[in-house]
Amino acid sequence: MRAAADSDLEAIAALYALEVREGLATYEYEAPDLAEMRRRWRALVEAGYPYLVAECERDGAWRFAGYAYASxxxxxxxxRWTVENSVYVRPDCQGRGVGRALMLRLIADCEALGFRQMVAVIGDGSNAASVGLHERLGFKTAGVFPGLGRKHGRWLDTVQMLRPLGEANVGEPDENVPGLK
Structure with a gap:
């Protein structure tokens, strides 16, 4: 597990493009090109948000397995004390703990930065794997929005889940958290 680097962006863009084309986790219809993915990554990193990459063993070598970031x-x-998480894992690495490892590190990094709440916006409410992962990490369902988005000819429910970070709603917040200033 490590911070994403510019050299990871081709793999990140390819995984995201697969999700845009075939999946329901994002409601984008057109996959952003590499330049746009680089712009998005740079904007988040420059604003101080964590952006992580994981690797898993495939064919005897460690290769890109997925990524996660806060925004x-x-x-x-x-x-500004609340972040949204995003996590994507290559299909051939799913079920191997990659998503959990990414999320655990993302949660820890966000707590260390002074964020107090993390929201998961799950684009397909029937995505049991994503809902289950978030539940196992302490997220609670905060709401379900029926038919909030449309993709691949279907109306999709969106689930929002919430997890407190650090001290959550206790005491005065740190005014210097990354992001909006």
């Missing part, structure tokens, strides 16, 4: 939950300044 602003909402753009209004009063939300």
């Amino acid at each position: 602003a939950y909402r753009t209004r300044i009063g939300y």
Whole structure:
């Protein structure tokens, strides 16, 4: 587990493109090109959010397995202590603990940065693997939005799950958290 680097962006873009084309975790219809993925990554990293890469063993070698990052939950300044997580794992590495490892590190990094809540926005409410992963990591369902998005000819429910970080809603917040300033 490590911070994502520019050299990871081709693999990140390819995995995200697969999800855009075939999956339901994102409601984008057109996969962003490498330049756009680089722009998104750079914006998050420069704002101080964690962006991680994991590797798993395949064919006797360690290779890119997935990525996770935190971003602003909402753009209004009063939300700056809340992050949204995103996690994507290659299909051939799923079920091997990669998503869990990425999320555990992401949670720890966000706590260390002073964030107080983490929100998971699960684009396909029937995605039992993602909901289960988040539940095992202490997320609770905060709401289900029926038919909030549409992709691949289907109306999709969106699940929002919430997990407190660190001291959560106790005491005065750190005004210097990354992100919105």
